[in-house]
Amino acid sequence: LLTTMPSYKLSYFPGRGLGEVSRQLFHLSDTPFEDHRVPMDEWPAYKDSTPFGQMPVLFVDGKPLPQSFAIARFLADQFGFAGKTPFEAAWVDALADQYKDYFAEIRPFLFVVFGFGEGDKEKLKKKVAEPAINKFFGILEKRAKDNGSNGHLVGNSLTWIDLQVSDHIGVLELYLPNAISAYPLVNEIRKKTTTDPKLKEWLDKRPVTPF
Amino acid sequence: MPLYKLSYFEERGLGEVSRQLFHLSGTPFWDNRIPFDHWPRIKEYTPFGQVPILCVDGEELPQSFAIARYLANQFGFAGKSAFESAWVDALADQHKDYLNEIKPFLMVANGFAEGDKEKMMNEMAKPSIRKYFTILEKQAKDNGSNGYFVGNSITWIDLVVSDHMGVIETLVPNAFDGFPLVEAVRQKITSEPKLKEWIEKRPET
Numbered sequence: 001l002l003t004t005m006p007s008y009k010l011s012y013f014p015g016r017g018l019g020e021v022s023r024q025l026f027h028l029s030d031t032p033f034e035d036h037r038v039p040m041d042e043w044p045a046y047k048d049s050t051p052f053g054q055m056p057v058l059f060v061d062g063k064p065l066p067q068s069f070a071i072a073r074f075l076a077d078q079f080g081f082a083g084k085t086p087f088e089a090a091w092v093d094a095l096a097d098q099y100k101d102y103f104a105e106i107r108p109f110l111f112v113v114f115g116f117g118e119g120d121k122e123k124l125k126k127k128v129a130e131p132a133i134n135k136f137f138g139i140l141e142k143r144a145k146d147n148g149s150n151g152h153l154v155g156n157s158l159t160w161i162d163l164q165v166s167d168h169i170g171v172l173e174l175y176l177p178n179a180i181s182a183y184p185l186v187n188e189i190r191k192k193t194t195t196d197p198k199l200k201e202w203l204d205k206r207p208v209t210p211f
Numbered sequence: 212m213p214l215y216k217l218s219y220f221e222e223r224g225l226g227e228v229s230r231q232l233f234h235l236s237g238t239p240f241w242d243n244r245i246p247f248d249h250w251p252r253i254k255e256y257t258p259f260g261q262v263p264i265l266c267v268d269g270e271e272l273p274q275s276f277a278i279a280r281y282l283a284n285q286f287g288f289a290g291k292s293a294f295e296s297a298w299v300d301a302l303a304d305q306h307k308d309y310l311n312e313i314k315p316f317l318m319v320a321n322g323f324a325e326g327d328k329e330k331m332m333n334e335m336a337k338p339s340i341r342k343y344f345t346i347l348e349k350q351a352k353d354n355g356s357n358g359y360f361v362g363n364s365i366t367w368i369d370l371v372v373s374d375h376m377g378v379i380e381t382l383v384p385n386a387f388d389g390f391p392l393v394e395a396v397r398q399k400i401t402s403e404p405k406l407k408e409w410i411e412k413r414p415e416t
Contacts, residue, residue, distance in 0.1 A: 052305055052346055060294060070300035077293060086284055087267065093277035098259055104311055139259055 008033035010071070012056040013040065015211040016171075018068035019056040021163045022075055027202035028158070029079035069096055076160040088155045095143065095153055095161045099168070102136035113175040114211065129176065137183045140165065144185035151192035158196060166193040215240035216266040217278075220247060222416040223378075225275035226263040228370045229282055234409040235365070236286035244414075276303055283367040295362045302350065302360055302368045306375070309343035320382045336383055344390045347372060351392035358399035365400060373397040 008026065012019030014037040026033045038046050038055065050057050051066040058064070058071040065071055073093070076082035083089040109129040112119035143153055153161050169190050172179040180186055194203060215233065219226030221244040233240045245253070245262065254260050258273045265271070265278040272278055280300070283289035290296040310317075316336040319326035350360050360368050376397050379386050387394055401410060 051301075063294065065294065065297050065301060067301035067304040069304055070297050073300060074293060074297035086281060087270065087272070090272050090277050090281035093280060094259075094272060094274035097274040097276055100307065143258075 005031070006061045007059075009036050009059040010034070010056055011036040011038055011046075011050075011059070013038060013043070013211075014207070015209040016167065016206075017211050020167050021072045021160060022056060022058065022068070023206075024163050024167075024199060024202060025072065025075040025079055025081060025160065028081065028196070028198050030198070031079060069100070072096075072160050072164070081158055081160050081163075083155050083159050084157070088159075091154045092159045092161045095140070096164060098136065098139060099161070099164060102132055103168075105132040105135075110171075110175075125176070133172070133176075133179060134182075137180055137186055140186045140189075141183045144189055149185055149188070151188050153189060158193065162189055162193045163199075166190040212238070213268045214266075216243050217241070217263060218243040218245060218266070219263040220245055220250070221414070223374065223413075227374050228279045228367060229263060229265065229275070230413075231370050231374070231406060231409060232279065232282040232286055232288060232367065235288065235403070235405050237405065238286060276307070279303075279367045279371070288365055288367050288370075290362050290366050291364070295366075298361045299366045299368045302347070303371060305343065305346060306368070306371055309339055312339040317382075332383055337386075340379065340383065340386055344387065344393055347393045348390045351396055356392055356395070358395055360396060365403065369396055369400045370406075373400040 008031065010019060010022055010026070010033055023035060025031075026035075043055075047053050051064050054066060056068050056071055057066050058074070065074060073082060073096075076092075077089075083092050106129055108119070109121075109124040109132075111117050112121055112124055140153065147153060147155070150156055152158065153165065165186070166189065169180055169186075180190075194200065215238065217226060217229055217233070217240055219229075230242060232238075233242075250262075257264055258271055261273060263275050263278060264273050265281065272281065280289060280303075283299075284296075290299050313336050315324070315326070316328075316331040318324040319328050319331055347360065354360060354362070357363055359365065360372065372393070373396065376387060376393075401407060
């Protein structure tokens, strides 16, 4: 069955942030796409043309799709990184939702360490970051074990939640060295994910950005 | 057909949309309602220490939206194409972002936290509602003003929004003034016979 591949464009800021997992899915699957990076000073003019006034936005044959996780899930489905069964795909989704809940909890700490606002870093680290990390990474460690300690969070191949968690650990370690030292199985997943040859190729050559 | 069990508290909350998907599709399921005072004892036995949990032939799945999406996919309420499904997901994510914004207000309004309810309603809830419902109104219009947010049949985002409107209108007067197309979606969804039947007979909580 011959199908023509759609044309893809991903619009996001010139940083990793909420666009990185989707970029990784394109590189992992060798799918050509326009990696459209909108500089901060051009964003106000571009904003109104986006469905929700936010980025990332994925364009599939010119049709827009907003929201980073909806985009990642769509691409993962297209390219085979969303689990091998509907139930596996649902577990990837459940972990992604848990990640979102965790991110909402740790956001006040990240906001300050990223330099977006003032705050007591030490206090936020103890009261906000550490409890959030312990709760979420405890769940991930158990999940990794229940999944057979095979270097993946769901099933026996790479899924987009492996990418999301691995990317986030990289961010966390910039501000909290040894952030996941108590979670060896999660660290195994990060190592296995980031040494995937196609992904490593992208990670080695991608633009270096603060976020 | 797999054996389904949905475990959640004795309220609508995060379990209601999934219950609705079972009723809409005529799929039998065990509607396992957990009394609050049982919860502390069983919490540690759940995958994420939270409910709702869906059990499919004994295998557990947590997280309300992952459950709803899974059931919607099984029963045909997740859009008719991969791109439509992705748009349902995008709206659901936007709904979550909005819920996070108004959560402090909801906590106070529902008596779970201290605060100035009136002030929070005017300074936090109303602007967030306006911002999110403006997106929904435009989506309903761009989708052809046909009574659905995505495509031309019920999807689980129609259920999420309709249920949520029922919660908000008890707390914020005239919350949906200026959003007639969103109201039209809610009207259409809640008058769908199978859903209407469930809404009329479900426990009052």
